[in-house]
Amino acid sequence: MSHADIATARASTDAVRGAPMLDVRNLTTHLTLRRGVVRAVDGVDLHVHEGETLGVVGESGSGKSMTILSILRLLPRQTGARIGGSIVLDGQDLLQVSEKTMSEVYRGRKIAMISQDPLTSLNPVFTIGDQVGAPLRHHGIARGEAARRRVVEVLDSVRIPSPDARLNDYPHQFSGGMRQRVVTGMAIASAPRLLVADEPTSALDVTIQVQMMALFRKIQAQTGVGIILITHDLGVAASICHRVAVMYAGRIVETADVRTLYKRPAHPYTQALLNSIPHFGQKKERLFAIQGSPPSLIDPPAGCRFAARCPHRKPLCDDAYPPEVELESGHRVACWLASGT
Amino acid sequence: MSIAKRLLHGLVSILGASVIIFLISRLSGDPLALLLPADAPPDVIEQTRQHLGLDQPLVAQYLKFLGHALTGDFGNSYRWQEPALGLILDRLPATVELALAALAFSIAMAVPFGVLSAVHRGSWFDRFAKVFAMVGQAMPNFWVGLLLILFFAVQLNWLPAFGRESWSSLVLPAIALGWYPVAAQTRIVRSAMLDVLDSDYIRMGRAMGLPERVLVWKYALRNAAIPLVTILGVYFAAMLGGAFVVEVIFAWPGVGRTVVEAVFARDFPVVQAGVMLTSVLFVLSNLLVDLSYSLIDPRIRHG
Amino acid sequence: MADLTAAKTASAADSAIAGAPLRRRGAIAWGTLPWFALLVFPVLIVCALGGELLLPHDPNALDLGIAFLPPAWLDGGNWAYPLGTDNMGRDLLTRIMAGTRISLVVALYAILISGGIGTAAGMLAGYFGGRLDALIMRLVDIQMSIPSLALALVLAAVLGPGFETVVLVIVITYWTWYARIVRGEVMSLKQRDYVALARVAGCGTPTIFRRHLLPNLLNTLLVLATLQVGQVIIFEASLSFLGLGIQQPDVSWGLMLADARNYITNAWWAITMPGLAIMATCLASNLLGDWLRDRFDPKRRQL
Numbered sequence: 003m004s005h006a007d008i009a010t011a012r013a014s015t016d017a018v019r020g021a022p023m024l025d026v027r028n029l030t031t032h033l034t035l036r037r038g039v040v041r042a043v044d045g046v047d048l049h050v051h052e053g054e055t056l057g058v059v060g061e062s063g064s065g066k067s068m069t070i071l072s073i074l075r076l077l078p079r080q081t082g083a084r085i086g087g088s089i090v091l092d093g094q095d096l097l098q099v100s101e102k103t104m105s106e107v108y109r110g111r112k113i114a115m116i117s118q119d120p121l122t123s124l125n126p127v128f129t130i131g132d133q134v135g136a137p138l139r140h141h142g143i144a145r146g147e148a149a150r151r152r153v154v155e156v157l158d159s160v161r162i163p164s165p166d167a168r169l170n171d172y173p174h175q176f177s178g179g180m181r182q183r184v185v186t187g188m189a190i191a192s193a194p195r196l197l198v199a200d201e202p203t204s205a206l207d208v209t210i211q212v213q214m215m216a217l218f219r220k221i222q223a224q225t226g227v228g229i230i231l232i233t234h235d236l237g238v239a240a241s242i243c244h245r246v247a248v249m250y251a252g253r254i255v256e257t258a259d260v261r262t263l264y265k266r267p268a269h270p271y272t273q274a275l276l277n278s279i280p281h282f283g284q285k286k287e288r289l290f291a292i293q294g295s296p297p298s299l300i301d302p303p304a305g306c307r308f309a310a311r312c313p314h315r316k317p318l319c320d321d322a323y324p325p326e327v328e329l330e331s332g333h334r335v336a337c338w339l340a341s342g343t
Numbered sequence: 344m345s346i347a348k349r350l351l352h353g354l355v356s357i358l359g360a361s362v363i364i365f366l367i368s369r370l371s372g373d374p375l376a377l378l379l380p381a382d383a384p385p386d387v388i389e390q391t392r393q394h395l396g397l398d399q400p401l402v403a404q405y406l407k408f409l410g411h412a413l414t415g416d417f418g419n420s421y422r423w424q425e426p427a428l429g430l431i432l433d434r435l436p437a438t439v440e441l442a443l444a445a446l447a448f449s450i451a452m453a454v455p456f457g458v459l460s461a462v463h464r465g466s467w468f469d470r471f472a473k474v475f476a477m478v479g480q481a482m483p484n485f486w487v488g489l490l491l492i493l494f495f496a497v498q499l500n501w502l503p504a505f506g507r508e509s510w511s512s513l514v515l516p517a518i519a520l521g522w523y524p525v526a527a528q529t530r531i532v533r534s535a536m537l538d539v540l541d542s543d544y545i546r547m548g549r550a551m552g553l554p555e556r557v558l559v560w561k562y563a564l565r566n567a568a569i570p571l572v573t574i575l576g577v578y579f580a581a582m583l584g585g586a587f588v589v590e591v592i593f594a595w596p597g598v599g600r601t602v603v604e605a606v607f608a609r610d611f612p613v614v615q616a617g618v619m620l621t622s623v624l625f626v627l628s629n630l631l632v633d634l635s636y637s638l639i640d641p642r643i644r645h646g
Numbered sequence: 647m648a649d650l651t652a653a654k655t656a657s658a659a660d661s662a663i664a665g666a667p668l669r670r671r672g673a674i675a676w677g678t679l680p681w682f683a684l685l686v687f688p689v690l691i692v693c694a695l696g697g698e699l700l701l702p703h704d705p706n707a708l709d710l711g712i713a714f715l716p717p718a719w720l721d722g723g724n725w726a727y728p729l730g731t732d733n734m735g736r737d738l739l740t741r742i743m744a745g746t747r748i749s750l751v752v753a754l755y756a757i758l759i760s761g762g763i764g765t766a767a768g769m770l771a772g773y774f775g776g777r778l779d780a781l782i783m784r785l786v787d788i789q790m791s792i793p794s795l796a797l798a799l800v801l802a803a804v805l806g807p808g809f810e811t812v813v814l815v816i817v818i819t820y821w822t823w824y825a826r827i828v829r830g831e832v833m834s835l836k837q838r839d840y841v842a843l844a845r846v847a848g849c850g851t852p853t854i855f856r857r858h859l860l861p862n863l864l865n866t867l868l869v870l871a872t873l874q875v876g877q878v879i880i881f882e883a884s885l886s887f888l889g890l891g892i893q894q895p896d897v898s899w900g901l902m903l904a905d906a907r908n909y910i911t912n913a914w915w916a917i918t919m920p921g922l923a924i925m926a927t928c929l930a931s932n933l934l935g936d937w938l939r940d941r942f943d944p945k946r947r948q949l
Contacts, residue, residue, distance in 0.1 A: 076550055110552030117550075122543035126642055127565050137551045172641045188551065352787060359788025367800050481929035483880040485887055486921040489907060493918075497911050584793030588884050592907075602796065603888060606803040618800055622792045629791075 022049035023228050024073075024196055025090040031065075031072045034082030038300040042068040044252035045087075047326075048230075050196065053222060055229040057243035057260070059236060059275070063296055065252040066232045070198050074113060075104050092195060110137040114189035118201040120182035124173035130157075131169030134188045143192050152191060159224075160187040160217060179210035183217065190221055197221075200232045215242045236275060240264060245332070248272050251296050251307035258333040268335040270312045306338065314339055349633050353626045360622040361412060365405050368611050417616035420605075427612035431598055431620055437507060438597030441590070442582035444513050445521030446575065452525045453571070454564075457532025461540060461567075462559055476526035484585050488519035488592040505594040516593040520585050524578050528571060535567035542566075572639055576632035580625045683934035686926055693746040702726075702737065705744040705897050709735035714913050730915040732905065738916065742923050744897040749927070752809070752892075753878045756816035757871050763817065764824025765867065769855055771825065772832025779829070786822045794819040795884065802890035812882050812891045819881070824870060828863060835862055865942040869935055876931030883924050899924050 031043035043065045050056045058066050068077075073096065077083035089096040096108065109115075117123055125133060134156060135149045144152050150169070157165035160183040173181055182202060189197055199218070203211040219242055222229060233239050239246050240260060247257040248271060256269040267273045294311040297303055306312070309319040316338060324338045399407070411417065417427040456476070460469045495515060496504035503512045539545060540563055548558050587599035594600070602617035604610075693700065713735040718725045729738040771782040798815040805811045835841065835858075844854050879899075885891035886900030894901070899920040906916035 074550060105552045109550055115550040117547060119543060123547045125544040125562055136553060140553050174642045355784060356787045356791035360792045367804050478929060481925045481932060483883055483924055485884060486903060486924060489917050493910055493914055584795055587795045602799060606799050614800060614803060618796045621796050625793055626791045
């Protein structure tokens, strides 16, 4: 199926649910490094509706974080990144927007990000009151007393006890879980449309993870924010995602709503990932090691990128990259098996 | 090392310094030769010797010296019959003022240079700053002072070159004295900034759409400043030491100039008092560095 | 300061007998050579060794008729006196060249003696540890609690100015550099296998010092000595400037600056030229020292 066909298929779903808030088409991110051009993200399509949580699952190096950084256009200068495709948020293509607008209008305001390590995400020499209020002040949302009140409100909504008293405290005075909640608060303070969370719970222990997921659900219910949740943990993905996209070697290999993905995974990679889980919902620390390793992103193979490690490998798989097919509504997969040859 | 232990070390250092100072001044030969005319009768010499306690063994003399020193008594200046320590203390504010001004100047240069070098790492500015720093570090401070006088006072006649009349008199001496540490301080700031700019919380700030200017000069700088601020005591101490020559050049009425003059006049009580006081301040400034770690970094403050 | 770790790769057994070999670095990267230093040092050494033979004029020849000649490229200048003359009609270039010799000789003596004492002290402290270490380090601390210039003043006051005083003062000030750093290195070298094996094999302490420790310290010592040249020259210039160092009729750059200060309004070149000589020497020393340090330990290269 071509991009056009998928668009049509999706259009019919949209007719039911409304157009997606975030619509990423054919996103490519190529980094120019010393060793060559790395095709970190190589033609990614994904979309998120309001109030929906999309999980992006994959092993490290698959391009999950790169996708997010590309959406936010936060790739460091040294990488010589070139981003192609389209990233449409509420009708505006972010790749056509100036850097100034990105910084003033989108980052920290319409799109917010939470990253992995709560222990280092907060500036140690500034109070949390100052830090949580910073996006508010710099985006012109609130100043002075109004900003202070909003900060207290936000901290309260992320369940920081006695927020008023703790405004002048420093990050090291909070536990890891609380810090992650503070960071979450900072992210939602300006009521963003899209929240991107890059492995928000991998640095925290299990009980905190459960709390964080509950918090995300609550925020989503209250504000209708769309969430992209990046994780390598299928259990976490299962707990709050509506839909899941599986990423491998810079491309999305399978997308489905969460139940379908876990019950009827179509792509061999997804199946392999799921095989490491005894039952649905039981948490695993790490993905089990599938034989072999991902291909080079500088010079990726012409055919299916998972072929080398796939138990169902056929000659065709090495020759050409499988097109995306829609198996059932909302369930798409890029695999020759599904294309039925 | 605990604070108490460090204080003890400091104390030992000061005591040691006093021994050295005492011994050196006793090396100068018979002080009596300076006090009495050459043809004084032997019994007068003997009496004076006993009176001054110069017939006692060296250790006893030292202890006496120390005892007096602890009460602030360094004897009277040979030139003006006034307490030596008093003369020195009168001049101390001027020296401290100069040292602080020099420190302020060096930081005012080092911070912008360091920050901009880090932000524009590898650029022509970065290389220029590095060269500038290298050259600056090769210039002796008294020469810098002379050049400043030559240029600003003699040629341009903008700033005064001597004395301590108005605030503008402070400018040239402060620059001359504060010139030397700029290179080292710039390196510290630059290195710290490079680390901080790479940190997660700065990246988070960028993801939150905070303007780059604010990120660099507010959020990053405060972290990067910590290594520099904590060792300011060391630089203050260095300024105290360097002040000696700079004060002479600019005729700045501070401790340094007084000691130098006293050296030429062989006025030992003043020399002893001056050097002793400078050493005490020197040790204290260095001790302050250890204390400042806990004061400045909130992480350490709260435990 | 330099904090080098000399990496050795010889097999332990062999080295116990033969003495630990130094690692040889690879090819020279021509682009990174410190060209300035490599140009300046030979010039200085030639001036110093050449002595009177090279001097265009007599450094002390007075000729008031040609006093205050500006540098040759300016109006009124004369190419026989390329850098101009001072208030007594003495040729500046000649005097600068003559001053080179004194400066380098002072530096040589100072570095050898302070380096020798400091290294010995550092080795003893680092190797034997315990009380000896504590004692030596305490001495270092005490020494360093008196600002170096202040200490120099007192010593010079007592001993009188002159060449020997200057060398002594510098030795007393700078031995601590070596002591501290050598101690650190020795403490880490002590842990190496070949040292332990040497002890087991019955090598006496002096042998261990000579064959195992010293060769591994050479890199560090070379870097320190190179860096020290600049420091020493500035220090000597400061002392001579104050009148406590080299005396007439010997020529020192510091002394030249002190003279020139008196007629600063008439002859800016007399202030500038000797200072440039000091700066060039110090810059060369720093550049060469930094380069050596980087060459011996790439991990330390500053970005």
